[in-house]
Amino acid sequence: MSVFDASPRTAVSGRVRELVRRIAVEAFGAAEAEVPIPGFTVFTDRRLDDPLAGIRAALLVHTVAESQLTEYARAARASGRSWDQIADALGITTDEVAVVGEAAFDWLVCGRAPDPEPDGVRSFRTPCAYWRCSTCDGLVTDHGPFEGNPANSEDGHAKGCTRHAAEVQAWNEGWEH
Numbered sequence: 001m002s003v004f005d006a007s008p009r010t011a012v013s014g015r016v017r018e019l020v021r022r023i024a025v026e027a028f029g030a031a032e033a034e035v036p037i038p039g040f041t042v043f044t045d046r047r048l049d050d051p052l053a054g055i056r057a058a059l060l061v062h063t064v065a066e067s068q069l070t071e072y073a074r075a076a077r078a079s080g081r082s083w084d085q086i087a088d089a090l091g092i093t094t095d096e097v098a099v100v101g102e103a104a105f106d107w108l109v110c111g112r113a114p115d116p117e118p119d120g121v122r123s124f125r126t127p128c129a130y131w132r133c134s135t136c137d138g139l140v141t142d143h144g145p146f147e148g149n150p151a152n153s154e155d156g157h158a159k160g161c162t163r164h165a166a167e168v169q170a171w172n173e174g175w176e177h
Helices: 008-028 051-078 083-090 100-110 162-176
Strands: 032-036 044-048 129-132 139-142
Touching (some): 051 129, 051 139
């Protein structure tokens, strides 16, 4: 494998870095300079004359990406995905935290990066996520996976929502065993 071969993830990462650099120039007034790389006659490194413009651009991309993370998590919940499945997509494992679904909720809704909590202590006020159920169209207030039973952690499903009823039934059946 040559230095020019890259995984799709690496290639996309390079495009995101290029996008941040372009945003710094276009939106925050930085200028780019091409600096020769010692030992190479063809390759140059592009740098910004104002790294603060780069910080502003990277922060903008970070903020937008973080917003998209939250929106996609809401869409995943709305389509029936669990907080554990979302945690899996985020790469959160039980090697890092005790309960992955709770860690995903903490990260995306509460703004707390995955970090094991000492002695399982939580704050008294837990933030909520809001999303629209794709089955009943109800605006659901999601208190997170902390209580376990969806009957206690999700408010707002329409009466008779088959998805919510199935989730509650599945939880109750799993709890009985």
